[in-house]
Amino acid sequence: MDEHNINDIRMAIRDVCKGYGSDYWQKLDKDRAYPHEFVDEMTRLGWLGALVPEEYGGGGMTVTEGAVILEEVNRSGGHAAGCHAQMYTMGIVLKHGNEDQKTRYLPGIADGSLRLQAFAVTEPDAGSETTRISTTAVKRGDRYIVNGQKIFISRVLQSDLMILLARTTPYDQLDNKTLGLSAFIVDIREAGSHLKIQPLDMTFNHHSNVLYFDDLEIPEENLIGEEGMGFRYVIDSWNVERILIASESIGDADWFIEKATDYGSKREVFGRPIAANQGVQFPIAQAYAHTRAADLMRFDASRKYDLGQKCGAEANMAKLLAADAAWEAANACMNTFGGYGYAVENDVERKFRETRLYITAPVNNNLVLAFLGQNVLGMPRSY
Numbered sequence: 001m002d003e004h005n006i007n008d009i010r011m012a013i014r015d016v017c018k019g020y021g022s023d024y025w026q027k028l029d030k031d032r033a034y035p036h037e038f039v040d041e042m043t044r045l046g047w048l049g050a051l052v053p054e055e056y057g058g059g060g061m062t063v064t065e066g067a068v069i070l071e072e073v074n075r076s077g078g079h080a081a082g083c084h085a086q087m088y089t090m091g092i093v094l095k096h097g098n099e100d101q102k103t104r105y106l107p108g109i110a111d112g113s114l115r116l117q118a119f120a121v122t123e124p125d126a127g128s129e130t131t132r133i134s135t136t137a138v139k140r141g142d143r144y145i146v147n148g149q150k151i152f153i154s155r156v157l158q159s160d161l162m163i164l165l166a167r168t169t170p171y172d173q174l175d176n177k178t179l180g181l182s183a184f185i186v187d188i189r190e191a192g193s194h195l196k197i198q199p200l201d202m203t204f205n206h207h208s209n210v211l212y213f214d215d216l217e218i219p220e221e222n223l224i225g226e227e228g229m230g231f232r233y234v235i236d237s238w239n240v241e242r243i244l245i246a247s248e249s250i251g252d253a254d255w256f257i258e259k260a261t262d263y264g265s266k267r268e269v270f271g272r273p274i275a276a277n278q279g280v281q282f283p284i285a286q287a288y289a290h291t292r293a294a295d296l297m298r299f300d301a302s303r304k305y306d307l308g309q310k311c312g313a314e315a316n317m318a319k320l321l322a323a324d325a326a327w328e329a330a331n332a333c334m335n336t337f338g339g340y341g342y343a344v345e346n347d348v349e350r351k352f353r354e355t356r357l358y359i360t361a362p363v364n365n366n367l368v369l370a371f372l373g374q375n376v377l378g379m380p381r382s383y
Contacts, residue, residue: 010068014076038082043086050069051091062306063244067302070083070084074248088241089117097185098225117159118154119162120186121153135166144166147216152200164186182230187222197209256326257332283331300318313371316363327359
């Protein structure tokens with residue numbers, strides 16, 4: 001890892017974020033609006049095309065460098081959810097798409113003329129059991145016809161393209177249940193009435209939706225890789241997702257720790273700063289220690305990914321540790337601020353809501369523990 005380059009990235013992202021302070025993010029949260037201005041500037045400066053190879057017009061950066069970009073957005077008080085999918089979703093095209101798909105889509109993703117922010121996997125009746133999804137893609141001539149439903153699919157209304165995982169072989173016809181699912185590139189602009197998008201009203205401003213597919217046609221050339229192998233392609237992309245989400249959580253944790261440390265050192269009650277009390281100081285320090293441990297695991301995972309080594313365990317542990325550390329820091333900060341933590345002007349309550357998501361998504365921390373117990377420690381399957 002080039003520490004000099006990493007520090008240059010940190011400073012550059014902080015400079016961008018200075019133009020998008022508390023007022024900007026508070027208004028977006030109040031209006032349930034999308035950060036178009038911020039995303040557009042990040043795209044124009046090349047940060048959201050950072051992981052696209054240089055031959056396709058991108059920055060050619062490593063996952064380690066991409067992770068620092070998102071970390072700094074959250075550490076600066078922003079919300080990188082409007083950015084992260086553009087960075088990792090295209091990875092499935094990059095690693096498993098053919099050359100025609102790469103040349104058709106990656107340059108546009110890199111320069112911002114094409115937006116790929118949506119990744120449609122989760123379904124109401126399948127949840128985390130991805131191999132049980134029931135949305136179908138039936139081959140008819142040179143097209144696939146898609147019918148079904150997806151839920152909690154973010155940023156569809158802000159995207160031109162979407163990666164879709166759908167069933168191409170009935171579940172009961174499979175001996176190996178990880179097969180029979182296929183990945184597709186969907187051009188949302190051409191979907192028309194065959195794709196209905198229903199926004200969800202959520203606790204936080206995340207632009208999540210329910211999708212209904214009604215005889216949506218996808219050209220055969222938009223199938224990614226081999227038919228029936230989509231689940232394995234998605235798993236491969238999840239390692240990058242875990243690393244980037246862990247990085248956002250680390251940024252959140254550091255924001256909370258800095259905020260709590262500053263407020264606790266200045267706020268005086270009974271004639272002394274409240275941070276002089278161990279009941280205030282120790283939880284902040286504990287959260288800091290756990291954040292630094294998560295930080296190390298994140299960099300271990302990203303280093304292994306960048307070297308082409310197996311990193312499933314490390315990526316999952318990074319996400320687990322970082323999400324827990326961020327939530328611990330969020331609670332320490334809220335407790336430090338007391339009633340003032342609920343005041344919108346301090347940003348604590350907004351970040352508090354945003355941070356809680358990553359314990360549950362994009363993979364529930366309990367499923368990470370199940371993965372580690374079974375696949376790393378060799379214990380019996382727990383679910």
